[in-house]
Amino acid sequence: MxxxxxxxxxxxxxxxxxxxxxxxxxxxxxxxxxxxxxxxxxxxxxxxxxxxxxxxxxxxxxxxxxxxxxxxxxxxxxxxxxxxxxxxxxxxxxxxxxxxxxxxxxxxxxxxxxxxxxxxxxxxxxxxxxxxxxxxxxxxxxxxxxxSVIHGFIYNKDAFSELGIEEPQTEAEFFAALDKIKDDGTYIPMAMGTNDQWEAATMGYNNIGPNYWKGEEGRLALLAGKQKLTDEAWVAPFRQLAKWGQYLGDGYEAQTYPDSQNIFTLGRAAIYPAGSWEISGFNTQADFKMGAFFPPVANAGDTCYISDHxxxxxxxxxxxxxxxxxxxxxxxxxxxxxxxxxxxxxxxxxxxxxxxxxxxDPLAQEFISWRGECESSIRSTYQVLSRGTPNLENDTWNASVAVIKGEESPEDAGKRLQEGLASWYAPQQ
Amino acid sequence: MPKQNRRIRIKWHIIVFLAPAVLVYTAVMVYPLFNTMRLSLFTETDQQRVFVGLQNFRTLFGDDVWSDQFWNALGNNLQFFLIHMLVQNPIGIALAAILSHPKLRFASFYRSAIFIPTILSFVIVGFAWKLILSPIWGIAPGMLDAVGLKSLYAPWLGKEAYALTTLSLVSVWQFVGIPMMLIYAALLSIPDEILEAAEVEGITGQSAFWKIKLPLILPSIGIISILTFVANFNAFDLIYAAQGALAGPDFSTDILGTFMYRSFFGFQLQLGDPHMGSAIASAMFAIILVGVSIYLFGIQSRMRRYQF
Structure with a gap:
């Protein structure tokens, strides 16, 4: 086809x-x-x-x-x-x-x-x-x-080979790699801040989420009102985000988006939750080899889903x-x-x-090759769902940040988003 | 009709001298102010501007999404103002008192050094302090580390509990020169005879300040308070330069100015709504008007003034 x-x-x-x-x-x-x-x-x-x-x-x-x-x-x-x-x-x-x-x-x-x-x-x-x-x-x-832009993780190849880490395929491998980088202490495991808010949702929630809600299948079900944001598939990404906080560098609460970009391209961090739009900037800034992996799946061999927005x-x-x-x-x-x-x-x-x-560009080739390996989807909050007030996309920024900082539990975040959406979106009422 | 002639002559005389100021002020202040209030009574449906009366204000105070943001911004604004009143003005008065001490050396150097931040742009101050306090590139963590107090450091601008206080103190740092200069001028205008007379009566040093100088500079302190009030409730620039229009983290530094900006012009995914923005601007105007009126009629008219 x-x-x-x-x-x-x-x-x-x-x-x-x-x-x-x-x-x-x-x-x-x-x-x-x-x-x-x-x-x-x-x-x-x-x-x-x-x-x-x-x-x-x-x-x-x-x-x-x-x-x-x-x-x-x-x-x-x-x-x-x-x-x-x-x-x-x-x-x-x-x-x-x-x-x-x-x-x-x-x-x-x-x-x-x-x-x-x-x-x-x-x-x-x-x-x-x-x-x-x-x-x-x-x-x-x-x-x-x-x-379109594709989400995934860009990593410092030199750092990975120095620490003997392979590209993680599953969630367990992903967190094992983060732990290893953290224990070693040379690199900040992951470069992302919560100061500007949108990265937590765009590079966090909507990056790893499609694996849980099965891409288009879940997104369309949410649009049709057949799934809710309190369902496991939509809360689970928050549960993963809640674990991210400990791997972001010191003071990530005040770290801005340009800060994160600089930390990664200066070689101080090992992994960067990315959108593919970073590639051209990173190519000129970074003087180490870079690779990319798509959001790790729950179990080896699961179908992977990517955000190809x-x-x-x-x-x-x-x-x-x-x-x-x-x-x-x-x-x-x-x-x-x-x-x-x-x-x-x-x-x-x-x-x-x-x-x-x-x-x-080799890095761009890697990103686009995922279109063959994985199922593509677009960001869940963009089509129709951000039409009303409260705006679901803006609320997702806020919820993702609160979850990463540990100020809100994943379940509460899901509940709050669902209440906001249901207040104006008929299929969810 | 000599009477009428004379009246016309007086009118011309006043008009000519007032005209430039009145015209400029009307064009850039009075007209926009009233037009903003007029705009707040309209809304836009299907590309048409429709008159809706007080509906925008009903939304602003009645609708949860809007009123939560409004009260949050107003509360933050009050806190912003209180910190200025409690920190900036007492420090300004103390600095002025020290500077006016006749035996202080390099007084003019200190005066300029303390006043210079006032003439810096908000953008420079916002970015400079953002960099100083940055957990990644800033010198604040390093300096605290050097004196063994690293444990006291926190990413202040990124923590909801500290961000507003931090920014208020940055603003205090920038503007402490204003109350200092005004009080300094007031202190210098106190005639030496009064101080000498007090000295003869045996009032010197500290008690001279509390008993003689402070009562004499009270009108200036009143003026400073009202200037601080108006400036704080109109503030916007510093928050915008340091935290952006979203006034993060989680709107904890959102004040009326940033809330108005976001609503009026829109930001990121939020589309601008000039009518709601005008409603907020009108509410800000009302708050400042009430504050200034309380001062003018309640406090200033009762204040005693001394003629030298």
Whole structure:
């Protein structure tokens, strides 16, 4: 099934790429005579500024004379708020980088994002890839899927070989490895802090969780109201998190996200609960060999589940002055050419396009290889469940932190989350 | 009609001199203030701004999700204010008293050194202290270790029990120069004749401070208290620079300013709601107005003033 869709996907990609380029070249020659059109891209990926300016924008502009691109990112934490005010004020850029699920759905419903369902480039994506940026009935897409991120653990290979530790496959091996690193004392076993809160949920709960709730199976059951957050499958990840506290470095309560990144890349910690987006940063910072393992399963031989989260899409501002040029750009984003440019410039952001893309970075290859070994799922709290107040995703941050610090028991955390969700989500009432 | 003529002439005279200040103040303070209060009476449904009366305030005080956050922020804000009143102002007065001592050497050096943090940006102060106190890169654990007190160290900014007190003390460190300077000026303005007269009566040293100087600087202390009150209940920058808009850990450093910011502009997954944000801003305005009124009518009007 997978292979088949993949093959037809490639063929489709090839023919559509050809069509797009034919169209674009014709368009390009006429447009070159007129004034250049500049498209401004809104994004939260300020880390990627150099990659856009040095790689992606020149590649696009070389093929599309007459269209200039300007990448104007803002800080990740403030992006949603900044973008919303810019859109309401009418000062937002032509191209909008889309957060997955409700944040972008709200923008579409408010008339800020254009419908891109009919775009040629959209045909290169599977329904799962498109799910992050579709209306609830999947009839309309409003952003072109760009990349997903995979969760797992990145480790310091030198530290592991020095201490004689193998990549852990099961939970028991995982904690045995942590104990060994802790007893040895040279390295902090795991680099993660609870100061910024989101890591505990994103790199903690949603990283190890899919193994317990069996990925999509559990996630969809929760959406349908057939499972509850007080069920064992949803409390067990908290039980594991409760054991993490003792392996995080001294003063992890005040450790921020950049602190954790620095501790790991300076070689002071052995394991880093990661999202694959860290890869490019770590490659430039760390001067030791790195490896990665997926979240350990309960018993050897169990099916593993990974969080392969649709993370970035890209859409068109409905009020753009240059819809034609924006369409040309979005079609280009749908091509394999863009997918391979982007994936190799930014190892760790994996293309969602059905076309085959060769990755050069070994660490990124390791992450993407899990797609073959394990079942993929997306983060449990993102689709629909964070639509109400209290927001389940925000509550999960808070609960994960409290559990790691030992301030709340796993069962109480599950109970609190379930109560919050049931207060507004009908299928859970 | 000579009467009317004269009235018009007086009006022009006043208008010309008041106009610049009134215009600027109205444009940047009065109009936004009233517009914020107006905004708090609306909400947005289906992209339309709808008038809802006091509904936002009912949500703010009646809905558990909102009211819990509001009371938490208000409680934290009170604690923030109390620490300033109990630590910053007494230290400021003591420093001023010491500085005004005629025999103190290098007085102007100390004065500048203590005052300098006041002119630093909140962002610099927030980040500098965050780094100093950091368990990983900070010098605080090392310094305590050097004097054998490592056991006293805790990741203060990351512990719910200590974070707010820590940040209050950082703010005290930054602003202790303000009460010091104001009291210092008040102390210098006390005429020497009074002090000499007291000396003749046998009141010197400490008792001169308690019996003569302190009563004379009480109006200044009152002004300082009200300035501290207004500044603390409008505070935002330091918490935002050190802990972010989520005012962690677990909202234990959340004060009205950060709560208002999060609600108004949104943060991370929370989308901004200008109308609820305005409701919180209006509540803050009311709290400060009540506090200032109590001071003006209850305390300042009864205070005795001395003319020299």
């Amino acid at each position: 997978d292979k088949k869709t993949c093959k037809t996907g490639t063929r489709l990609t090839a023919s559509f790429t050809a069509m797009t380029f034919g169209a674009v070249f014709a368009f390009g020659t006429t447009a070159a005579a007129a004034d250049d059109v500049t498209l401004t891209i809104e994004s939260w990926r300020n880390d990627d500024l150099a990659i856009w300016q040095d790689t992606i924008i020149p590649a696009f502009e070389a093929k599309h004379p007459g269209i200039k691109l300007k990448f104007t990112p803002s800080s990740p934490a403030e992006y949603n708020a900044v973008l919303n005010s810019k859109l309401s004020a009418g000062s937002a850029g032509d191209i909008i980088t889309c957060r997955p699920f409700d944040a972008s759905l709200a923008l579409y419903e408010a008339g800020h994002l254009s419908d891109v369902t009919g775009l040629e480039g959209m045909k290169n994506f599977s329904p799962v890839a498109k799910s992050g940026w579709s209306t609830d009935d999947a009839a309309i897409q409003f952003c072109v899927p760009m990349a 649709t993370d970035i899409g890209i859409g068109m501002n409905a009020k753009t002055a240059h819809p034609e040029a924006a369409t040309v750009f979005l079609n280009w984003v749908g091509t394999t050419e863009f997918a391979s440019l982007f994936a190799n410039a930014l190892p760790g952001f994996f293309p969602l396009s059905s076309g085959t893309v060769e990755l050069e």
